[in-house]
Amino acid sequence: MPVVEAMSQGAPVISSNVSSIPEILDDAGLLIDPHDGEALLRAMRHLAGPSALRRELGARAKARAARFSWQAAARRVAEIYREALGRPRYAESPA
DSSP states (O other): OHHHHHHHTTOOEEEESSTTHHHHHTTSEEEEOTTOHHHHHHHHHHHSSSOHHHHHHHHHHHHHHGGGSHHHHHHHHHHHHHHHTTOOSSOOOOO
């Protein structure tokens, strides 16, 4: 969750390219090998100071993080239950 929390604030993220992080981060940040200190240094230098890339990644991060909100997760879980029960995607309210 720290990656999503940083993204939700519009922070450009540098993270490791392992586990589920690449799927979460997608193109909204920089992925590095967690065992490569030089890669981390290059990524940090790349984003240091005034940078169009930093601003672009920050905007992408904020937009991408919105996909991981609790509301979005709840909607997706409800959708899965409806599909499993054979109900319409958006059930009509009883009259």
